[in-house]
Amino acid sequence: MPCKLWLVLSLWLVLPTSEAGRQMPKLSDKKLCADSECSHPILIARALQDYYPGDCRFIPIRQGQLIYVYAMLKDRGNLFWAGSVQDSYYGQQEARIGHFPSSIVEETHPLMPASTEVKTTKWDFYCN
Template identity: 80%
Template structure:
């Protein structure tokens, strides 16, 4: 066990020091999710307008796209949500979870209640 925990620590240390990644400031200290891992989508929303992110913590969204929302950041009046856009916009790449302003989408389908409060970590706002 001691060996595996050292390996995880070494990987994290390596990732934090690599050129491709960057630690960004936290947008919030808490988030609301459907479960403690924030692994189940809370709702599906449709983009009301295009959104072009200011930095790598955020995802680009095109008007009309469906967004799967996994978390609602709690601080700052619920201004930001975390979710994923999944369609041909990303081409061959897998969709990634990123943040976006809640004001650029409208809820279309509620899936699960966001009743679990989870503390955010630095990894929630890490840029790859």
């Protein structure tokens, strides 16, 4: 019996843990977007510094990269935005929408007003 218990514990410690395929805690209950589907970018921003995400809800950003912002999370003082990074060469990086702190970017080109309030869903914070 102790041998089986040791084997189970060993496997549990060795197997990699992943955030993929699970819902993460919500960062906000509401977001501001240009439209009800949040499908149009609100603005283009430039990263002021590198950002290394803490979990899969966020995207990595390098200083100087352009980010297309699609949503601004509303509940916690507009601390986080959702967007997609545009690399210097299109296609160099897989396009993925994720969250990032609004404090690490500067707005460079306004595109559309963020005038539509949309409720967030579990899919806004789902790790895939």
